[in-house]
Amino acid sequence: MIVLLATLEDLNDRIPSKREVESHIEKCGYLNLTPELLEFYESKQEPAWKTELAQARRDAIDEGWLKKLIYRDAWEISEEGPNVLARATERLQTGKWNVNRLQYWSLAFRQRMGCP
Numbered sequence: 001m002i003v004l005l006a007t008l009e010d011l012n013d014r015i016p017s018k019r020e021v022e023s024h025i026e027k028c029g030y031l032n033l034t035p036e037l038l039e040f041y042e043s044k045q046e047p048a049w050k051t052e053l054a055q056a057r058r059d060a061i062d063e064g065w066l067k068k069l070i071y072r073d074a075w076e077i078s079e080e081g082p083n084v085l086a087r088a089t090e091r092l093q094t095g096k097w098n099v100n101r102l103q104y105w106s107l108a109f110r111q112r113m114g115c116p
Contacts, residue, residue, distance in 0.1 A: 022050055
C-alpha cells in the first residue's frame with residue numbers, strides 16, 4: 001500500500017485513473033517485477049502485480065487512506081493518506097523498518113522514500 005500512496009502523492013496534481021497509477025509505477029520502476037508478479041492469475045486479464053495493486057487500493061480504502069470512488073476509475077488519496085505515508089517514510093529513514101524484507105520494492109522506490 002505504501003507504493004500506492006507514494007504514487008498518488010507523486011500524481012497529486014490530479015485524481016489519476018488506475019491506468020495512470022500503473023503507468024507511473026512502471027515508468028518510475030517502483031517495483032521489482034519478478035516473473036511471479038508478471039504472471040497472469042487464471043481468472044484475470046492482467047499481470048499479478050496489477051491485481052495486487054487493485055487489492056492494495058481496496059485495502060487502503062478500508063483503512064481510510066484512500067477515498068471511496070466518487071467517479072468511476074478515480075484513485076484519490078484521503079486526508080489521512082499523506083500522514084500514513086509520512087509515518088512510513090520516517091520509519092524507513094530511521095531504520096525502524098527493515099527495507100530488505102520489502103523484496104518487491106525496487107531501488108528506485110527505496111530512493112524515492114529516502115531509505116539509507
